[in-house]
Amino acid sequence: MERTEVVLGNVKGEVQLFSDDVKAGKMDISVVGKKLTVYHTEVDEIYAGKGFAKLLLEKLVSYARENDLKILALCPYVHAQFTRHPEEYNDIWLKEN
Numbered sequence: 001m002e003r004t005e006v007v008l009g010n011v012k013g014e015v016q017l018f019s020d021d022v023k024a025g026k027m028d029i030s031v032v033g034k035k036l037t038v039y040h041t042e043v044d045e046i047y048a049g050k051g052f053a054k055l056l057l058e059k060l061v062s063y064a065r066e067n068d069l070k071i072l073a074l075c076p077y078v079h080a081q082f083t084r085h086p087e088e089y090n091d092i093w094l095k096e097n
Contacts, residue, residue: 002052004059015060017043017052025052027060027075035094036060036069041077053077061092070094 002024004017008031015027025043029036038060043052057078064071072094073079082089 037072038075064092
C-alpha cells in the first residue's frame, strides 16, 4: 500500500512516498511565502516504472492547491509534466523568466 505525505521544516522539506512503510521516493521542496519550489524528484530503482513519480506529483499539486501556493518547477520531471499538460497545472504553475 502506498501513501504520500508532505514534511516541512522551517523552509525546506520533502514530499515523501512510502510503499509498505518503506520510503520509496521523495521530492525535495521549499516553501517561502506563497511559493513552493520543487528541486528534485527521486524514486528508488526497485520502484521504477510503477508510476510512483506521478503519485509524488499528485501529492505536490494537491498540497499546493490546498494551501494556495504556486509551484516553481526547477525539477526536470515536474517541469516536463507541467509543460506537457499545462491545462492541468496552469492554476498552480509559477512560470518565472
